[in-house]
Structure formats: C-alpha cells, structure tokens
Amino acid sequence: MAVYTEVSDDDLNAFAAEYDIGEVVSCKGIAEGIENTNYLLGTESASYILTLYEKRVKEQDLPFFLALMEHLAASGIPCPIPVKGRDGVALRRLSGRPAAIITFLKGMWPRRVTPAHCAGLGRAMARMHMAGADFALARPNDLSVQSWRPLLEASAPRADEVRGGLVGELVHELDELEARWPSGLPGGVIHADLFPDNVFFRGETLTGLIDFYFACTDFFAYDVAVCLNAWCFEPDHSFNITKARRLLSAYRAERDFSLEELQALPLLARGSAMRFLLTRLYDWLNTPPDAFVTRKDPLEYLAKLRFHQAVAGPGDYGLD
C-alpha cells in the first residue's frame, strides 16, 4: 500500500552515512499509511522509520511537522523524534523526495478499541495540547470549515451515486456549520488525525502518538471531536457512551474544558464528521473500485454526523 518510492542501495547507504546511526542492516517497506512511503530501517543498534514524503504532503509544511515532533518529545509526549544528521539537519532528500529518519516507537495500534484505550488517548491528547503551548510555529488547518464547501462542490456532480439525496443533506448541514462555527475557543497545536492507527499501545498502556502530518493550529476541542468520531463508535455505527466518557474524563483530568468548549462540542463533532465524510467521499469517487486499496466508506461518517445532529448537549457524550 505504501511504497511509492523505491530507494536504491547506493542512495540509501549514502543517505544513512550522513547520520550517526550505524550501518544499515535491513530496510523494509511498511504497508501502513497512505500518504507517504515508510521504511522500517534496522541498524546494528536500533530500529528507525525512514519516511519519504510524497506529493500529498506539502514540502513547505515539513519543517513544522518535524519541529513539532521534536518539541513534543522534549516535553515528554511519547512521539517519534526526528533524527539529525552529523550536520544537525533532520530533513534532507532521498531518491528525489524530501526524507527524514525518525525514531521507532514500540507498541501496536489497537484493532479493537476498549474504553481503557480511550482513557489513555484522552490523557495523552490533553498532555499533547498543553505541551504545544510554547511551540513557536503555526500552521493553519487547511481541512477546516473553509475547505468543506470547495470539497463538497468537487464531489457534488457524482455524490448521489454513493447515496441518493446526499448532496442536499450535506449542503444543508454545511450552511449551518458555516453559520454557527465557533470562534475564540482555546486552541493551539492539534494532531487533527488521531485515529486508532496513529496511537500505539502495549496492552492498555499508551506508548506513542505518531503521524503528525495533519497537525495544525486549531481549537483543542476540535481534536477531541475528531477522536469522539474515530474512537467512540462501534462497527455498526452506534455511539459507545462509555468510551466517550472515559476519553473525555481522562482528558479533563489533565486539562479541563471551558463552558464554551463543552457547549461547542456537538457542533465541532458534526464539523469533524463533515471533514472526514468529504475527504472520503472525494477519494471514493476518484479511486477506481477495483484498485488494490481499501476505500474508506464515506457513509460511516454520515451516520456519525446524524448522531451528533441529534445530540441535545455535551451530556450525551457522557459528561456530567
């Protein structure tokens, strides 16, 4: 799935020679992640991830992502650390692509999410939000509310192939999201893509947050809303209030929510559902059905959107 750029032995050896990581003894393409090319790089002493950044990641954003990981790791957040070469540089080029080596984190992402996983996630996310407070760089969220109408318009001509009436329903929702989207909520650096495959555990202990390539500057509660959608629904699309309660209460034990954040949560959850619905819809319509990649179902997020539309208030997420 994920090897887009093949690296020749000579190129790899020349690249690795820029670092103090020892001789490379293995290098295997990893079939995870759909944005970049990732290799698991083994040296005599340790394992690393070698990432070649592909076209969906903007090259000018890479210094933000790498500096953020370094900042968070230095603040005690378990995340990969960009490895610097002897010249002090972490970002260089390999096989024609921007590339970096980052440290390897032990742990596995949970294929079956439990309430305990959600608690670990909430705690780590709150700590990450606080650790980002003194991070100097900023990056606007280019997949927030202002991007959704152009995204919808790009899919609209064929969206009703996926489900009759879909465009009308989304236009109506988008009108409301645009009119009511909050401003002035507490914010800073958010991950913006904290799905289970970006969070590692050993047993129920969280060991790592990875894949910061959607990280940006936005409301903290929007990051929480992304996680409500990604972690607290069951495969049949039913909402699991126990998981949400564990996630939110573990979060607020580290960083409490303001009243405005709590009140905004249902709308932010609708917005987050809209964001993933729209990017999945676009990919669905623009990926051949017989391609050897798993297309993610946009309608999963329609079900989530409808759930949040019916929410009476933050109490429906298990909050007291």
Next chain:
Amino acid sequence: MAVYTEVSDDDLNAFAAEYDIGEVVSCKGIAEGIENTNYLLGTESASYILTLYEKRVKEQDLPFFLALMEHLAASGIPCPIPVKGRDGVALRRLSGRPAAIITFLKGMWPRRVTPAHCAGLGRAMARMHMAGADFALARPNDLSVQSWRPLLEASAPRADEVRGGLVGELVHELDELEARWPSGLPGGVIHADLFPDNVFFRGETLTGLIDFYFACTDFFAYDVAVCLNAWCFEPDHSFNITKARRLLSAYRAERDFSLEELQALPLLARGSAMRFLLTRLYDWLNTPPDAFVTRKDPLEYLAKLRFHQAVAGPGDYGLD
C-alpha cells in the same frame, strides 16, 4: 501491496503466546511480496517475520516449504528458520489463515545488481542444491513445461492486445520446448524463484535466501536458468555476459555442471523465460491497469526468450 489479512491484537497475542519468543512489542505489515501477508514482528529480544499464507499458496504444500527451510538452515544455508511453538509445531492458524513465524534475516536485496552479487548468488545456489540432496520430501514443479500450454491458452484470446503476433510466436516456441525438453538431468530441490528481491546482501556479502514458496523438485540447471534471466540482463534487456560468467563460475566452483547440463542450458533458459512470460502475461491481462499494484511487463521476458533462442551454445553465457 502485501497486507491481505488484518490481525487483531487479541488474535495476535493469543497466537504469540504459543511461542517462547517473549512479549510482542511491535507488528508492522510489510509492503513486499505479492503472494502472502507478511508482518515484521518485534519482541523484547528479537525480530521475526510472521507470514499468513494467502490463497495462491496451496495449504497442502506448506509442510514441504517449512521443512525445507529448516533442513537447509540446519545444513548451513542462510535462510529463514520456522520457529516452533512450545508444542513443537511451526504451522498453525491465525485470523482464518495458515500462519507461521520465521526468523528474521539481516540484509537487503540488491536494487542494482553487480557482478559480485551474481557470484555470491551462484555460490549460495550451488550450496543450496547440494544441501537439499538429503531432504526427504518432494514437490513437483507445477509451473514447468507441462503447465505452459494451458497457461498460454488462458491468455491467448487477448494476448495480441499486449503485442501483435505474440500468440503465434509463443505457440511456435512452446511446440519446440515441449518436443526438446530434457529428461534425466541432475536434480533435486530447487528454489525456482531466485529473483534479486529474494536474496539478501550486506554490501557484496550474501546474507540470506528467502521466499521458498515456489520451491520444488526439478533440474538444478533450471534453477540456474531462472537466475540467468533474473540477474544477468540490464534494464534495456541486453545480456550482461560478465554477470553470467561470475554467476556460473561461482556455481561450478561448488558444484560442477555435467556436459548434458551445459548443453541443455540455452533450452532451459528459454523455458524459464517462457514460464515468467506466461505468468506475467496472465497477470497483466487479469489485473486492472489502474490497480495500485505494479504489473510486471511480460515483454521483458519476450526479449530474454529471443536472446536465448539466438544463443549458439553455453559459451555465449560466458563459460569456457
């Protein structure tokens, strides 16, 4: 590319608990190999390959493959060793598929083949052929000459889409291969798929032979012929006699060729070219062009076939 079967945490932990390999601390799908699902499995102490055997591998052949690796490794051939569980069993089931854990070999396959790599290959292949002499099991080569006509017939109705006149040329060649295919040459266990991505090196030192899932009982010289095709042609399809000479002379320093083998080599090389041409042709015609897998060009093997048709004798491969 290569993760067909997802393994849940619970299933993986239950599976790993059957072994004395320690706690699993990471498990990443590998984007190499197109037949099976491979994970790189990390424990506290070591790395392993976890393979789930997918539908293209016949389940009844698995004991042959696993026993062969164990036999060869015990004879000093650098190849993966199937790890046995506490019950003494190496082959069990995981997520509905037959599955095994094998040892991890250091090294990388050469993206750019040098004559020194060819020498290492020749030496290791000869030693592997000799080491297989006292292996008790046998498996017929189900992709040898008897399989080629049905394979050609399966592709024939659309083969001329790939190149005009292709079917006629292949039918004529196949008539000759069937009429002249040798018998009685020295044989035993062969690998049958020793392409560069199945041979690991550190620098120019060979460190491993992997992927024994086409291994079978056939002529040793047929294995050599496969390698002449897979290692001794340049990207422009020209034959590199230096690489062939290094491969063949390193082989015969370990196990010399009989006169009959030498004389049969051009025909065996044509047969090997036919075998890969036909399977690639079939896959080409039956894989959607927009699928996210790299289809291998069948016409590369047409160029190789034509080269061997024009060979005057084994001397054209650099042999004295």
